[in-house]
Amino acid sequence: MPTNTRATKSASRRKKQPSKSSVPLAPGQKRRFQNRLLKWYKEHGRDLPWRRTSDPYHILVSEVMLQQTQVDRVIPKYHEFLERYPSFTELADAPVAEVKQTWYPLGYNIRPERLHSIARETVARYGGQLPNDADELLSFKGIGRYTAGAIRSFAFNEDAPILDTNVIRVLYRVFIAEGDPKGQKSALWELSEALIPRGKGYDFNQAIMDFGATVCTARNPYCLLCPMKTFCKTYPFDGKK
DNA sequence: TTCCAGGCCC
DNA sequence: GGGCCTGGAA
Numbered sequence: 495m496p497t498n499t500r501a502t503k504s505a506s507r508r509k510k511q512p513s514k515s516s517v518p519l520a521p522g523q524k525r526r527f528q529n530r531l532l533k534w535y536k537e538h539g540r541d542l543p544w545r546r547t548s549d550p551y552h553i554l555v556s557e558v559m560l561q562q563t564q565v566d567r568v569i570p571k572y573h574e575f576l577e578r579y580p581s582f583t584e585l586a587d588a589p590v591a592e593v594k595q596t597w598y599p600l601g602y603n604i605r606p607e608r609l610h611s612i613a614r615e616t617v618a619r620y621g622g623q624l625p626n627d628a629d630e631l632l633s634f635k636g637i638g639r640y641t642a643g644a645i646r647s648f649a650f651n652e653d654a655p656i657l658d659t660n661v662i663r664v665l666y667r668v669f670i671a672e673g674d675p676k677g678q679k680s681a682l683w684e685l686s687e688a689l690i691p692r693g694k695g696y697d698f699n700q701a702i703m704d705f706g707a708t709v710c711t712a713r714n715p716y717c718l719l720c721p722m723k724t725f726c727k728t729y730p731f732d733g734k735k
Numbered sequence: 736t737t738c739c740a741g742g743c744c745c
Numbered sequence: 746g747g748g749c750c751t752g753g754a755a
Contacts, residue, residue, distance in 0.1 A: 602741095
Protein backbone atom coordinates (compact mmCIF):
# COMPACT_ATOMS: atom_id res chain seq x y z
CA MET A 495 0.00 0.00 0.00
CA PRO A 496 1.23 3.51 -0.81
CA THR A 497 1.42 5.37 2.48
CA ASN A 498 -0.92 6.54 5.15
CA THR A 499 -4.18 6.97 3.33
CA ARG A 500 -6.16 6.69 6.52
CA ALA A 501 -4.19 9.00 8.72
CA THR A 502 -7.11 11.10 9.77
CA LYS A 503 -9.40 8.20 10.38
CA SER A 504 -10.30 9.02 13.93
CA ALA A 505 -9.85 12.73 13.64
CA SER A 506 -12.86 13.33 11.49
CA ARG A 507 -15.99 11.69 10.41
CA ARG A 508 -16.06 13.06 6.92
CA LYS A 509 -17.22 10.43 4.54
CA LYS A 510 -14.58 9.15 2.24
CA GLN A 511 -14.46 11.33 -0.77
CA PRO A 512 -13.36 9.73 -3.95
CA SER A 513 -10.26 11.56 -5.05
CA LYS A 514 -10.82 13.51 -8.19
CA SER A 515 -9.33 10.75 -10.26
CA SER A 516 -11.13 7.77 -8.84
CA VAL A 517 -14.31 6.32 -10.19
CA PRO A 518 -17.07 5.45 -7.74
CA LEU A 519 -18.47 1.96 -8.17
CA ALA A 520 -22.11 1.38 -7.41
CA PRO A 521 -22.69 -1.37 -4.88
CA GLY A 522 -22.40 -4.78 -6.42
CA GLN A 523 -21.28 -3.36 -9.70
CA LYS A 524 -17.76 -4.53 -9.30
CA ARG A 525 -18.67 -8.11 -8.59
CA ARG A 526 -21.24 -8.11 -11.34
CA PHE A 527 -18.68 -6.94 -13.84
CA GLN A 528 -16.13 -9.48 -12.67
CA ASN A 529 -18.52 -12.40 -12.71
CA ARG A 530 -20.02 -11.61 -16.06
CA LEU A 531 -16.67 -10.95 -17.66
CA LEU A 532 -15.14 -14.18 -16.41
CA LYS A 533 -18.18 -16.15 -17.44
CA TRP A 534 -18.11 -14.57 -20.85
CA TYR A 535 -14.43 -15.39 -21.16
CA LYS A 536 -14.97 -19.02 -20.26
CA GLU A 537 -17.46 -19.30 -23.07
CA HIS A 538 -15.97 -17.03 -25.71
CA GLY A 539 -12.32 -16.46 -24.91
CA ARG A 540 -9.94 -16.95 -27.79
CA ASP A 541 -7.47 -19.78 -27.84
CA LEU A 542 -4.17 -18.02 -28.46
CA PRO A 543 -0.74 -19.65 -28.47
CA TRP A 544 0.65 -17.47 -25.70
CA ARG A 545 -2.20 -18.54 -23.47
CA ARG A 546 -0.84 -22.06 -23.51
CA THR A 547 2.37 -21.15 -21.78
CA SER A 548 3.52 -19.44 -18.66
CA ASP A 549 7.12 -19.15 -19.79
CA PRO A 550 8.00 -15.50 -19.15
CA TYR A 551 10.18 -15.42 -22.25
CA HIS A 552 7.34 -16.59 -24.46
CA ILE A 553 4.97 -14.14 -22.85
CA LEU A 554 7.44 -11.31 -23.38
CA VAL A 555 7.92 -12.15 -27.05
CA SER A 556 4.18 -12.23 -27.60
CA GLU A 557 3.59 -8.97 -25.78
CA VAL A 558 6.27 -7.09 -27.65
CA MET A 559 4.95 -8.42 -30.94
CA LEU A 560 1.42 -7.43 -29.96
CA GLN A 561 2.40 -3.90 -29.02
CA GLN A 562 1.64 -2.50 -32.43
CA THR A 563 0.52 -5.48 -34.41
CA GLN A 564 -2.75 -7.38 -34.70
CA VAL A 565 -3.14 -10.90 -33.38
CA ASP A 566 -3.49 -12.60 -36.77
CA ARG A 567 -0.21 -11.23 -38.00
CA VAL A 568 1.57 -12.05 -34.78
CA ILE A 569 0.63 -15.73 -34.48
CA PRO A 570 2.78 -17.21 -37.26
CA LYS A 571 5.72 -15.01 -36.42
CA TYR A 572 5.47 -15.88 -32.77
CA HIS A 573 5.97 -19.55 -33.59
CA GLU A 574 8.76 -18.89 -36.03
CA PHE A 575 10.58 -16.60 -33.66
CA LEU A 576 10.44 -19.01 -30.75
CA GLU A 577 11.56 -21.87 -32.90
CA ARG A 578 14.59 -19.90 -33.90
CA TYR A 579 15.26 -18.40 -30.47
CA PRO A 580 13.86 -20.82 -27.92
CA SER A 581 15.08 -18.92 -24.88
CA PHE A 582 16.66 -15.71 -23.71
CA THR A 583 20.07 -17.28 -24.20
CA GLU A 584 19.67 -18.04 -27.90
CA LEU A 585 18.14 -14.65 -28.52
CA ALA A 586 20.90 -12.89 -26.61
CA ASP A 587 23.56 -14.76 -28.57
CA ALA A 588 22.09 -13.95 -31.96
CA PRO A 589 23.30 -10.96 -33.96
CA VAL A 590 20.77 -8.17 -33.78
CA ALA A 591 20.71 -7.87 -37.56
CA GLU A 592 19.59 -11.47 -37.81
CA VAL A 593 16.92 -10.93 -35.17
CA LYS A 594 15.58 -8.02 -37.15
CA GLN A 595 15.49 -10.19 -40.22
CA THR A 596 13.55 -12.86 -38.37
CA TRP A 597 11.18 -10.15 -37.22
CA TYR A 598 10.35 -9.11 -40.77
CA PRO A 599 7.70 -8.16 -41.84
CA LEU A 600 6.12 -7.20 -38.53
CA GLY A 601 7.51 -3.69 -38.78
CA TYR A 602 8.25 -1.15 -36.07
CA ASN A 603 11.77 -2.48 -36.13
CA ILE A 604 12.84 -0.81 -32.96
CA ARG A 605 10.95 -3.62 -31.24
CA PRO A 606 13.28 -6.50 -32.20
CA GLU A 607 16.24 -4.35 -31.21
CA ARG A 608 14.73 -3.73 -27.82
CA LEU A 609 13.66 -7.32 -27.40
CA HIS A 610 17.20 -8.38 -28.17
CA SER A 611 18.63 -5.98 -25.64
CA ILE A 612 16.15 -7.17 -23.03
CA ALA A 613 17.36 -10.71 -23.67
CA ARG A 614 20.99 -9.73 -23.29
CA GLU A 615 20.33 -7.87 -20.09
CA THR A 616 18.21 -10.68 -18.71
CA VAL A 617 21.04 -13.11 -19.32
CA ALA A 618 23.74 -10.78 -18.07
CA ARG A 619 22.06 -9.39 -15.02
CA TYR A 620 19.30 -11.79 -14.05
CA GLY A 621 20.77 -15.19 -14.88
CA GLY A 622 18.41 -15.62 -17.80
CA GLN A 623 15.31 -15.24 -15.64
CA LEU A 624 13.04 -12.30 -16.31
CA PRO A 625 12.40 -10.41 -13.07
CA ASN A 626 8.82 -10.12 -11.84
CA ASP A 627 9.26 -6.83 -10.05
CA ALA A 628 7.42 -3.92 -11.64
CA ASP A 629 10.22 -1.41 -11.36
CA GLU A 630 12.81 -3.82 -12.65
CA LEU A 631 10.61 -4.65 -15.60
CA LEU A 632 10.01 -0.97 -16.29
CA SER A 633 13.75 -0.35 -16.32
CA PHE A 634 14.08 -2.29 -19.58
CA LYS A 635 13.82 -0.26 -22.74
CA GLY A 636 10.81 -1.56 -24.56
CA ILE A 637 8.81 -2.47 -21.48
CA GLY A 638 6.36 0.21 -20.47
CA ARG A 639 3.59 0.19 -17.96
CA TYR A 640 1.23 -1.96 -19.99
CA THR A 641 3.78 -4.61 -20.86
CA ALA A 642 5.09 -4.76 -17.31
CA GLY A 643 1.57 -5.45 -16.07
CA ALA A 644 1.02 -8.01 -18.79
CA ILE A 645 4.17 -9.88 -17.84
CA ARG A 646 3.41 -9.79 -14.16
CA SER A 647 -0.11 -11.08 -14.62
CA PHE A 648 0.40 -13.47 -17.53
CA ALA A 649 3.80 -14.88 -16.68
CA PHE A 650 3.88 -14.57 -12.92
CA ASN A 651 0.24 -14.80 -12.08
CA GLU A 652 0.12 -11.61 -10.11
CA ASP A 653 -2.93 -9.39 -9.79
CA ALA A 654 -1.23 -6.58 -11.68
CA PRO A 655 -3.32 -4.09 -13.63
CA ILE A 656 -2.95 -3.49 -17.34
CA LEU A 657 -4.22 -0.66 -19.49
CA ASP A 658 -4.12 -0.77 -23.25
CA THR A 659 -6.59 0.65 -25.74
CA ASN A 660 -8.95 -2.28 -25.34
CA VAL A 661 -9.04 -1.95 -21.58
CA ILE A 662 -9.37 1.82 -21.77
CA ARG A 663 -12.32 1.53 -24.09
CA VAL A 664 -14.16 -1.12 -22.07
CA LEU A 665 -13.70 0.53 -18.68
CA TYR A 666 -14.45 3.98 -19.99
CA ARG A 667 -17.68 2.86 -21.62
CA VAL A 668 -18.97 0.73 -18.79
CA PHE A 669 -17.98 2.87 -15.80
CA ILE A 670 -17.32 6.44 -16.93
CA ALA A 671 -18.80 7.46 -20.27
CA GLU A 672 -18.04 11.13 -20.00
CA GLY A 673 -15.17 13.33 -21.03
CA ASP A 674 -12.14 12.26 -22.97
CA PRO A 675 -11.03 8.71 -22.14
CA LYS A 676 -7.39 9.49 -22.73
CA GLY A 677 -7.45 12.32 -20.25
CA GLN A 678 -8.45 9.91 -17.52
CA LYS A 679 -5.63 7.48 -17.59
CA SER A 680 -4.95 7.55 -13.90
CA ALA A 681 -8.56 6.88 -12.98
CA LEU A 682 -8.60 4.08 -15.50
CA TRP A 683 -5.45 2.54 -14.07
CA GLU A 684 -7.08 2.64 -10.67
CA LEU A 685 -10.19 0.99 -12.05
CA SER A 686 -8.16 -1.65 -13.81
CA GLU A 687 -6.49 -2.51 -10.54
CA ALA A 688 -9.58 -2.28 -8.36
CA LEU A 689 -11.60 -4.60 -10.58
CA ILE A 690 -9.24 -7.56 -10.56
CA PRO A 691 -10.72 -10.37 -8.50
CA ARG A 692 -8.12 -11.48 -5.99
CA GLY A 693 -5.95 -14.22 -7.40
CA LYS A 694 -7.48 -14.02 -10.85
CA GLY A 695 -5.37 -11.38 -12.52
CA TYR A 696 -4.44 -13.69 -15.35
CA ASP A 697 -7.96 -14.62 -16.43
CA PHE A 698 -9.42 -11.24 -15.73
CA ASN A 699 -6.84 -9.37 -17.79
CA GLN A 700 -6.99 -11.81 -20.67
CA ALA A 701 -10.76 -11.64 -20.51
CA ILE A 702 -11.07 -7.89 -20.61
CA MET A 703 -8.76 -7.62 -23.59
CA ASP A 704 -10.63 -10.32 -25.47
CA PHE A 705 -13.86 -8.65 -24.60
CA GLY A 706 -12.65 -5.33 -25.94
CA ALA A 707 -11.28 -6.93 -29.07
CA THR A 708 -14.38 -8.93 -29.96
CA VAL A 709 -17.48 -7.43 -28.28
CA CYS A 710 -16.80 -3.94 -27.01
CA THR A 711 -15.07 -3.02 -30.24
CA ALA A 712 -14.05 0.46 -31.23
CA ARG A 713 -16.57 0.70 -34.01
CA ASN A 714 -19.89 -1.06 -34.13
CA PRO A 715 -19.67 -2.81 -30.78
CA TYR A 716 -21.91 -5.83 -30.30
CA CYS A 717 -24.02 -4.32 -27.55
CA LEU A 718 -26.94 -6.65 -28.07
CA LEU A 719 -24.99 -9.67 -26.96
CA CYS A 720 -23.01 -7.84 -24.31
CA PRO A 721 -23.39 -9.19 -20.77
CA MET A 722 -22.73 -5.71 -19.34
CA LYS A 723 -25.53 -3.90 -21.10
CA THR A 724 -27.80 -3.85 -18.05
CA PHE A 725 -25.47 -1.52 -16.22
CA CYS A 726 -23.11 -0.16 -18.89
CA LYS A 727 -23.01 3.61 -18.81
CA THR A 728 -22.68 3.77 -22.55
CA TYR A 729 -25.49 1.40 -23.47
CA PRO A 730 -27.11 1.90 -25.87
CA PHE A 731 -24.11 2.90 -27.89
CA ASP A 732 -24.70 6.06 -29.89
CA GLY A 733 -21.92 5.70 -32.38
CA LYS A 734 -19.21 7.67 -30.63
CA LYS A 735 -16.43 6.82 -28.24
C1' DT B 736 -4.74 10.72 -50.43
C1' DT B 737 -4.71 12.08 -45.82
C1' DC B 738 -5.29 11.06 -41.00
C1' DC B 739 -5.13 8.58 -36.88
C1' DA B 740 -4.41 4.79 -33.67
C1' DG B 741 -1.15 2.40 -30.88
C1' DG B 742 2.70 1.41 -26.54
C1' DC B 743 6.89 3.17 -26.01
C1' DC B 744 10.66 6.59 -25.34
C1' DC B 745 12.28 11.12 -24.65
C1' DG C 746 2.98 16.05 -25.42
C1' DG C 747 5.33 14.75 -29.78
C1' DG C 748 7.52 11.27 -32.82
C1' DC C 749 8.23 6.54 -34.11
C1' DC C 750 6.24 3.14 -38.04
C1' DT C 751 2.56 0.94 -40.19
C1' DG C 752 -2.14 -0.63 -41.30
C1' DG C 753 -6.53 0.64 -41.88
C1' DA C 754 -10.23 4.06 -41.68
C1' DA C 755 -11.97 8.43 -43.35
